[in-house]
Amino acid sequence: PARVEIAMLGGNLNISGGSDNLVTGTIDYNLAEWKPEITRTGDTVRIAQDAKTLPIPSDGEMVNRWNLQLGSSPMALNLQAGAYEGAINLSGVPLTELEIRGGASDSEVRFDTPNPQPMDSFDYQTWASNVKLSGLANAGPSTITFTPGAADCLLGFSGPTQPARTDNVTRAPGSLNISDPPGMSTQTYFSRRP
Numbered sequence: 001p002a003r004v005e006i007a008m009l010g011g012n013l014n015i016s017g018g019s020d021n022l023v024t025g026t027i028d029y030n031l032a033e034w035k036p037e038i039t040r041t042g043d044t045v046r047i048a049q050d051a052k053t054l055p056i057p058s059d060g061e062m063v064n065r066w067n068l069q070l071g072s073s074p075m076a077l078n079l080q081a082g083a084y085e086g087a088i089n090l091s092g093v094p095l096t097e098l099e100i101r102g103g104a105s106d107s108e109v110r111f112d113t114p115n116p117q118p119m120d121s122f123d124y125q126t127w128a129s130n131v132k133l134s135g136l137a138n139a140g141p142s143t144i145t146f147t148p149g150a151a152d153c154l155l156g157f158s159g160p161t162q163p164a165r166t167d168n169v170t171r172a173p174g175s176l177n178i179s180d181p182p183g184m185s186t187q188t189y190f191s192r193r194p
Helices: none
Strands: 002-017 023-029 037-041 044-048 064-070 075-089 095-102 105-110 119-127 130-134 141-149 151-156 165-169 174-179
Touching (some): 141 151
Parallel strands (some): 002 044, 002 064, 002 075, 075 105, 095 119, 130 151
């Protein structure tokens, strides 16, 4: 499988499927320092803003909008973002691994249809965020590691497949709500680590 790495400093991030290539899309920004670098090494494609901080334009108007589409080849996806608003719809994207690291965000990650590829793991870490994950049973990972830090989170396990084993969910300030699939209790597959 290929590997796609996306690293943005902050702004607006939208990711979906539907590309004819591994990854396509547009990135709009209004400061030269925010220009992302796109590299390909072997089977890995990396799209990254390498600046250490996100400078603010003199007029105070920040533009950093990423609209990306992923393709239909099996891939591992690594996403790192600072403070951002985002809609990440991974319905039907063939993911073998998924890792998301986010700063203060208001985001939703959705799996409306089953993952066409068996997923080994889904690792999600966030801080001071409002996060909604839906369709986790559609994602089909073998394990989920979820680490919220002072965040308000909703985990939805809808989907036709057996939910993943969720062994590692770290307790943190904020709220964590779990939406059970019809006819199934989260108590059968969910545990929380202090």
